[in-house]
Amino acid sequence: MRRLHTRTARRRVVGALTAGLLCTFGPAAPALAAPAPTVAAPAAADVAPTVDDGLALTPPMGFNNWNSTHCRAEFNEDMVKGIADIFVEKGLKDAGYQYVNLDDCWALQSRDANGKLVPDPVRFPNGIKAVADYVHSRGLKLGIYTSAGTKTCNEAGFPGALGHEYSDAQQFADWGVDYLKYDNCNNQGVDARLRYTTMRDALLAATGTTGRPIVYSLCEWGQNKPWEWASDVGHLWRTTGDISDNWGSMLSILKQNLPLAQYAGPGHWNDPDMLEVGNGGMTDTEYRSHFSMWSIMAAPLLIGSDLRDASDATFDILGNKEVIAVDQDPLGKQGTVLSSEGGRWVVAKEMKDGSRTVALFNETGSAQRVATTARAAGLPAAGAYTVRDLWQHKSYNTAGTISATVPAHGTVLVRVSTDAKWAKNPPAVELGLDGGLLVEAGKPVKLTSTVTDLGRTAAAQVSVKLSGPAGWAVKATSPAGTHTLPTGRSLRTTWQVTAPKGTPADSYDLTLKASYRSPTGVRAENVLPLTASVVVAPPAGVSSLGDLPWLSTTNGWGPVERNTSNGENEAGDGNPMTVNGVVYAKGLGVHADSSVEYYTGKACETVTAQVGVDDEEGDDGSVAFEIWADGTKMAASGVLSNAQAAQAISADVRGAQTVRLVVTDGGDGSTSDHGDWADAQLTC
Template sequence: MRHLPARKAGRRVVGALAAGLLCAAGLATPAAMAAPPRAPAGPTLDDGLALTPPMGFNNWNSTHCRAEFNEAMVKGIADIFVSKGLKAAGYEYVNLDDCWALPERDADGKLVPDPVRFPSGIKAIADYVHAKGLKLGIYTSAGTKTCNRAGFPGALGHEYSDAQQFADWGVDYLKYDNCNNQGVDAKLRYTTMRDALRAASEKTGRPIVYSICEWGQNKPWEWAADVGHLWRTTGDISDSWGSMLSILKKNLPLAQYAGPGRWNDPDMLEVGNGGMTDTEYRTHFSMWSVMSAPLLIGTDLRKASDATFDILGNKEVIAVDQDPLGKQGTVLSSEGGRWVVVKEMRDGSRVVALFNETGSAQRIATTAEAVGLPKAPAYSLRDLWQHKGFETAGQISASVPAHGTVLFRVSADRRWVKNPPAAELAVQGSALLEAGKQTVLTTTLTDLGRAPATRASVALTGPEGWTVRATSGTSAPLLPSGRTLRTTWKVTAPADTPPGSYDLSLESAYRSLTGQRISMSLPVTTSVVVAPPTGTSALGDLQWLTAANGFGPAERNTSNGESAAGDGHPITIGGAVYASGLGVHAESTIDYYTGKTCETVTADVGVDDEKGTRGTVSFEIWADGTKVASTGILTNAMPAQPLSADVTAAQVVRLRVTDGADGIDSDHADWADAKLSC
């Protein structure tokens, strides 16, 4: 990249600015930091356990009840905790989920480990794990049977015997599920096991962390702080963007109930299981950490990629989750799917998550004052995924990729002067291109720091064969605080470019006053699109831009089968069978490019009959970011409802299904006979 030559006089100005800023930093006294407030008051278990959210592993999300869940796997995970640095990063619990026991108790009413899966027994596994400086967890249910279809023994009526058996084995953590509970009051069932664990601990000296897993059905956050150390707030997570997003939204409002020894649990991590992108997994890990959630790895680490270990082992993000103040992050704003979530830290700093729920890159912004920091000349800003430090005059902003999260730790201290100015790199304009037609994009590089940036430059490149030409300046010798280098580009994809996603690369560079060179890059995802045909088309036959789904992929002309593509059934609502449409599972969004050439979307919508009496959903149609039609909450007992919307002049139409505000379980939703008229 070519830079404009700096004049000697310019260098003298830069030197004077540097001296002035250093002087100001030495003389300025940031506002005194108030003592951090205590975690929310209220009864808690006074046993000193789980003062920060538990971290470890649980096999269920990767193995379920398959044969690969066995003694060798558990020992292998413990080995990997040590060899891959996960133990050093804070992970300590290696937890067994359902299917570890035989289906029947022995003649004395005792639980029996499956001799095929665990030939050495549970105590031997605990000894192995303990020898590595780790801890062992186990699973059972607050019912007569566990949740697996095979129906392994639950602990209802056997609480004291089972708790004593766990303690004798050396178990350090109990996950206590909610299946086959025979209608017994939840508080009674879970309190009985609390008392049983306490009695076993007093007898053996073995303290056991207690994880309440009743799926948030009885609002445990309101009563369980002196019963367990953590409680599930939602139904089970699955390895999909829609599932993770739905759970995130339900857990965020519960911040007031979390604190040392009492944690909201939005379920285990799916990072590395393959159903989401690495960008989405970084969001998953970032937001769980900002929410002070337990971090229980749910992937088989014996098969994990380097990218998975990089995410799970990010110590700077883990430090957010494990901060001793124990405050769960709170939502500052969420307009248009652009979320700002703020977590107060014990040292007075704030962690700021800029989270982009939408399917396209978004600029998300806030300020140091808005997140609760005192007034200061400037602020230190640490990017926790890039592992780089900057200074900002107060602006906290970034261009965040689709489904991505940028995580900053921001503090008001004098150390800011040692850092280069932060800068925001962004792209404006539509990322949708029709092959052979010229599209205009504008890139911006903005100095967010108190100090100016020097020798700033940008460059945009496209795939081979694409034409990318700058029509305005691409460099600036000096970029003062708050000023922007704005460059316009003309981009053309070759006329024979097939529809699909393509990445452009935006690169920038600048220098601090002390000469430090900072380089930045921003992937720019574009889509080559084709306008829909004239007339009326079945949406099940058209190519969509993007699709996100709660369980399994969205399906064309069948219902949603929750797992692999093509595993659905004929779309059926209220006994009526439809030959065409879309089968989805809440939370779900499907976007179509309409190119400002279409007028209406129509469909018969409802919960598919295949889920029996379960499922509550709501259908919405959006046109270029504006909701233009919706149904309200629909249940399986209701017949198909007609839904139509005027989408005239819209470039993108979105079909959205939400979960009816009661979780995403069994929410099979059909856009039956869905049509687009253009």
């Protein structure tokens, strides 16, 4: 699935399909009087009734080029071979990655005189078999792409497999293909189960003639709930629309996939789309969350970044074998949600060895305490437990509490067990920081840190240090150490933090660090990275929110736009905000799911706006608008559709330090959910 860079092209494709989301956006094939005929299948004896074939017993791991290259010229034979080389040289093969997959644009736009697919001779001058042979020579496997329609999803319109399933499957097997991604564009209204089952049977028939087993990935976008019927059709199925390289998109897809845990297992996996790690649209903290949550969901791990230009941090994330082991655990359980209150998520996954992996995930824009217990995660009662931090690569003991202050958009991923040798590990220590990290330059802010012993054993020689950027004044105003910290007790230290006068409004790093010793003398430390925002007090009077600086934003597609609609791609590509024919000059253009946060400094009174779905998406889109003040919802619009005129919304925000404008999906999927905060104003 992939989006075009124009909304009009996307609407053309929607019109060509029977309903729903798109996995890849591109122009439709010409309308047909009837579906393309399906090539006759071999005798029934040649076709197995299920895919109980021993393939994909753990979620597939590999690479797909689309997220980083799309259909650009750099996608070619040299790139594919180069990725295979990097898999070997950088240790990714040893970590479990094995599939090097081609996406759309590998073929010519027309079949040959015999109806066969033709590899693009410019991109792949030696053909696909030569590429497969090279990938196989590196101990890896090759994947390929086509669509369950007359054309693929790219706007150029490459040949799809509808009506050519058996011929195409045989070509793939003859070339040595090991994995097929089967998209959903230009399907001419043919029933989804029929489209995908026909290709399943074709792949099985081709396997019978070549001995080449092929993993089958249904890129059906979750349109027909494939998790309910596809376990005997394919090995994995897309549960959502396309992912985009931003926090809002990743978060939306995560929330759609989490409830489907019961449908995943060895040989049949929920697929929330490829990884964006390393593509540049998120921070390393957000990419670690992305990788952690895909792993605890037992999702396929298909790298979507160009590894030829990847940073060391990207390789560190993608190559974390302890996290990969969570994804690849042979029990095959997808993690389940234990709690999600206030954006503080606890997700637990049962492991084959009896341990539990627990993700403490913070979707919010500020540090949050996220907590559970070993018993809640499914472990039996015990005097103590071993907790292994899978990003720090360190082990601790706990009396049963699993808790951490998790940075904004961060994830703490731990593996918890009833290991009898727990006492050899130092006690787990939780760090916390109370007080606002919103700082006006030149004005001191008071903070309180806590160091809490979660272990069964006491922590000794405990000290804590808060540090900030060069030039900032950070001073402890109460004791910052203690000789002994017993189980369940906390050391509380007050601090005064001052950013120098003239410090520009921006985000700045703070670090809270605790050092201590276990009863056996083992030295340990815990580090909590934090972000402080230097803010400017809002002006007195009435201001347009489209003109004021914000603290943070998340957006489903593209950036939040000031005083225009949301364009879904680069900043500044929106149109005049228009709701039901009325044009507005000021406000914010967003795409669900979206959040825009402002600093109000307890100095403001009201937020008002005219809200609605922008006209640029035609008849598509439904959203709901909310205004929050210091974590409390103060106003809500209810669900609004494209057919409705803009609705007035207002909220009393007196005494609030921050105000957040939220837009959520109206319940029918977030495609085309363009919301306008028209004439949005803040009165202070």
